[in-house]
Amino acid sequence: MAEFTFHTTETDHPKRKALLEKAQAGYGMIPNMIAGLSESPAAAEAYMALSKAVVKGSLSKEQQHVMWFTANAEHGCEYCMTGHTGLAMMDNIDPGVIDSARNVTSYKDSKLEALRQFTLIMIRQRGWADDDQVQAFLDAGYNKENIMDVIIGIAHKTISNYANHLMQTPLDKGSEPLAWKKPQA
Incomplete structure (x- = not known):
């Protein structure tokens, strides 16, 4: 079975680091799901964007x-x-x-x-x-x-x-x- 990494802001990947810092600021913590999703910064970014869209919706x-x-x-x-x-x-x-x-x-x-x-x-x-x-x-x-x-x-x-x-x-x-x-x- 594939094991996934739950990343932290200590990462040396600049895009991942920025995204995790944004999550930390927005949630007051880095949820484990976003730490894992950040394996693909695009996936974590998409999730966070959809979160905002739902909240702004009708x-x-x-x-x-x-x-x-x-x-x-x-x-x-x-x-x-x-x-x-x-x-x-x-x-x-x-x-x-x-x-x-x-x-x-x-x-x-x-x-x-x-x-x-x-x-x-x-x-x-x-x-x-x-x-x-x-x-x-x-x-x-x-x-x-x-x-x-x-x-x-x-x-x-x-x-x-x-x-x-x-x-x-x-x-x-x-x-x-x-x-x-x-x-x-």
């Missing part, structure tokens, strides 16, 4: 977390589910929303559940949502901008989820109490 904070949680759970990414649990808690997301996400169960709020279902459709059908599925999402109170922002969010999570699978990224220090394992079906 989905509310709560909706962003629901979309991220849905992709993380569907892809079975333990690192990202753990990390996003902590981020959701810092963003004061309703504990019931976090619990539903971690247990991979439906949301009580019908609009959030519509977002979860649409995110799953987009992932499972690789973007081939049919007209009725798109209309159901729109009828739940979303719009076409939201659809595009879900696509950005899925791209964002696909980069991190897939990379974490390959890198077997260890949890960040201090996040162990929030560790997540995908529930057995």
